[in-house]
Amino acid sequence: xxxRMLVIEDDEKTxxxxxxxxxxxxxxxDGCSDGIDGLEAAVxxxxxxxxxxxxxxxxxGWDVLEQLxxxxxxxxxxxxxxxxxxxxxxxxxxxxxxxYVVKPFAFSELIARVHSILKRRxxxxxxxxxxxxxxxxxxxxxVARAGQKIELTLKEFLLLELLLRHQDDVLSRAxxxxxxxxxxxxxxxxxxxxxxxxxxxxxxDPFARKLIHTVRGRGYVxx
Numbered sequence: 001x002x003x004r005m006l007v008i009e010d011d012e013k014t015x016x017x018x019x020x021x022x023x024x025x026x027x028x029x030d031g032c033s034d035g036i037d038g039l040e041a042a043v044x045x046x047x048x049x050x051x052x053x054x055x056x057x058x059x060x061g062w063d064v065l066e067q068l069x070x071x072x073x074x075x076x077x078x079x080x081x082x083x084x085x086x087x088x089x090x091x092x093x094x095x096x097x098x099x100y101v102v103k104p105f106a107f108s109e110l111i112a113r114v115h116s117i118l119k120r121r122x123x124x125x126x127x128x129x130x131x132x133x134x135x136x137x138x139x140x141x142x143v144a145r146a147g148q149k150i151e152l153t154l155k156e157f158l159l160l161e162l163l164l165r166h167q168d169d170v171l172s173r174a175x176x177x178x179x180x181x182x183x184x185x186x187x188x189x190x191x192x193x194x195x196x197x198x199x200x201x202x203x204x205d206p207f208a209r210k211l212i213h214t215v216r217g218r219g220y221v222x223x
Contacts (some may be wrong), residue, residue: 003118009031009053010055034058034059035061037058049078098117160199166222167222
């Protein structure tokens with residue numbers, strides 16, 4: 001699954017270069033150029049990491065981070081700022097940034113910092129994902145329900161892992177296609193529906209309690 005990133009940066013050239021650079025490193029990148037739009041995107045969508053400029057129009061990065069942390073304490077945030085004084089670095093880290101990079105910066109350093117944050121994040125996650133009597137072990141490629149081992153194809157496994165990592169969140173077909181199949185969503189494609197149906201036949205059909213649900217007009221959810 002490709003990592004999804006949000007870059008909130010008001011300098012048009014820097015935003016363009018960051019989007020291009022991270023896209024070339026395999027990320028799916030969204031961009032916003034002011035604090036209000038950036039905060040709205042950050043709280044309304046799921047991201048694996050947010051890159052946040054400190055100086056932004058309409059709402060600065062410090063305020064964006066403070067408001068974000070009131071509702072989301074998990075999404076990693078890397079702050080960018082031309083302010084290199086220790087007091088600003090301490091402020092950013094204190095209010096919830098995972099790292100702080102001073103402008104100007106080398107992109108090679110930035111991508112290294114991003115990978116370091118994501119590795120720490122991955123290492124802190126539980127090794128086994130569970131929901132009721134369903135368990136998925138990403139490292140061993142094992143799935144079991146009610147103690148019964150279930151054989152899945154690679155795409156079925158990745159699809160189930162995505163749903164379990166977003167329990168109670170409704171995931172759109174476009175988001176699923178982007179994350180599992182690494183492709184832009186095609187309205188004429190039924191690849192998501194076909195694999196959801198196959199996954200249900202193994203995960204839900206043999207059991208009374210159904211875990212994978214369709215939310216009409218929105219997508220799919222485990223709950």
